[in-house]
Amino acid sequence: MGQKVIIIGAGVAGPVLGIQLQNAGYHVEIFEGREDAGLEDGAFLGLTPNGLNVLLRFVPETLLRQDCTTGSMRFYNQQGREIAALMTDYQRELYHCETIQLKRHRLNEAARLAASEKKVPVYFGKKCVCVVETEQEVTAWFSDGSSASADLLMGADGTFSAVRNSMFPGAARPVYNKNISTGGYARLPELSTPLDAIRMTFGERGFFAYNVSSKGEIWWFNNYYRAQEPSREEVRTVLKSEIKNELLRIHEQDDPLFSRIIRATDQVIAYPVYDIPKLAQWHTRRVCLVGDAAHATSPHIGQGASLALEDTECLAKCLGNATTPEAAFAAFQRLRQPRVEKIIKSARKVGNAKSKPGRVATWFRDRLIGFFIKAQIKKLHWIYGYRA
Numbered sequence: 001m002g003q004k005v006i007i008i009g010a011g012v013a014g015p016v017l018g019i020q021l022q023n024a025g026y027h028v029e030i031f032e033g034r035e036d037a038g039l040e041d042g043a044f045l046g047l048t049p050n051g052l053n054v055l056l057r058f059v060p061e062t063l064l065r066q067d068c069t070t071g072s073m074r075f076y077n078q079q080g081r082e083i084a085a086l087m088t089d090y091q092r093e094l095y096h097c098e099t100i101q102l103k104r105h106r107l108n109e110a111a112r113l114a115a116s117e118k119k120v121p122v123y124f125g126k127k128c129v130c131v132v133e134t135e136q137e138v139t140a141w142f143s144d145g146s147s148a149s150a151d152l153l154m155g156a157d158g159t160f161s162a163v164r165n166s167m168f169p170g171a172a173r174p175v176y177n178k179n180i181s182t183g184g185y186a187r188l189p190e191l192s193t194p195l196d197a198i199r200m201t202f203g204e205r206g207f208f209a210y211n212v213s214s215k216g217e218i219w220w221f222n223n224y225y226r227a228q229e230p231s232r233e234e235v236r237t238v239l240k241s242e243i244k245n246e247l248l249r250i251h252e253q254d255d256p257l258f259s260r261i262i263r264a265t266d267q268v269i270a271y272p273v274y275d276i277p278k279l280a281q282w283h284t285r286r287v288c289l290v291g292d293a294a295h296a297t298s299p300h301i302g303q304g305a306s307l308a309l310e311d312t313e314c315l316a317k318c319l320g321n322a323t324t325p326e327a328a329f330a331a332f333q334r335l336r337q338p339r340v341e342k343i344i345k346s347a348r349k350v351g352n353a354k355s356k357p358g359r360v361a362t363w364f365r366d367r368l369i370g371f372f373i374k375a376q377i378k379k380l381h382w383i384y385g386y387r388a
Ligand SMILES: Cc1cc2nc3c(=O)[nH]c(=O)nc-3n(C[C@H](O)[C@H](O)[C@H](O)COP(=O)(O)OP(=O)(O)OC[C@H]3O[C@@H](n4cnc5c(N)ncnc54)[C@H](O)[C@@H]3O)c2cc1C
Pocket: 008, 009, 010, 011, 012, 013, 014, 031, 032, 033, 034, 043, 044, 045, 046, 047, 104, 126, 127, 128, 129, 156, 157, 158, 159, 160, 161, 162, 163, 181, 182, 271, 290, 291, 292, 293, 297, 299, 301, 302, 303, 304, 305, 306, 307, 308
């Protein structure tokens, strides 16, 4: 029997890492804090070729494409004139797959399904509250009073990682980006055929993006500037209705379709945006952080899930090549940190630039965006072309 590994968190990183470690001969168990039925919430996110290529080793593309939208983008000005397009069909030749958008819970569900097919057990309702490491083993304690011990423990428990808090109490905290990521799902009879690209409009007072999924559902998103960090209670209660009203106000002078979409949305999804620009230490002798737990990024360039997937492949390879787990963890951090920090920085820059453009800037934007988008394909190669 190989070494025993505990993974805390069954988002996307946990199960995909679990499969790779199990394949390498480790005995893996995954512990997820939420109850199975409680995993249904969440927005949708983009998976770009760098992350998608890792996932497709374990999850069939046909399964992902059952409920998705395209990753291509068409940009419009306030008058509804198309000012640029960034289509993703070029990616298939270069990277063998194309960016898609998926509901977060569907992505995580697909990853967990793949893990269970490989007989990697996932235990739900196991909220890790602390981790204790000794010379001989590492133990995770759960809120129900139970515990589990192993040779190694991987913290794949997201931005507010309990593993990180427990192992590195003085570590950098997630930083609120003064932004609420909002969106939702709606159905309108006049907009029920899948679109070839996300429609992104630079409206009078803010931008609005929507697409229609393979199931004929409208998926929309927006960003909402909010200087004050909302409390957990606000996120649960007032934030969603505050945002619905505010978005209707922001878009009252834009295409009336936007307001119809917002009104037709039962549940506006609203997440305060956080990132962790730099975390000094990702590991100890027996414990290592992966995905958002190590390097949460804001969603503005759609890289959080893809980076988490890249991590899993890199960490599994490091463990396969190094003489000790600690050496593998150190190599993993060394290999991954410069890249993830650069992406976190780029995402922040894009997020910060989302203010209302002035008239001159708008004039230039409408004329130059097409050029920048073409240049963008080359500029994005360092992100999309990455292989662990
Ligand atoms: C609104 C929004 C939009 C986003 N858009 C994009 C996008 O377009 N593209 C993109 O690539 N990324 C996007 N992201 C980020 C993306 O969702 C994450 O980067 C990605 O899911 C990271 O995967 P992970 O497995 O590391 O963490 P997570 O998906 O956060 O999974 C962590 C898991 O650990 C569990 N957990 C947490 N605490 C505990 C505990 N104490 N004990 C046990 N289990 C625990 C959680 O329930 C969860 O299941 C977005 C995020 C948000 C919030």
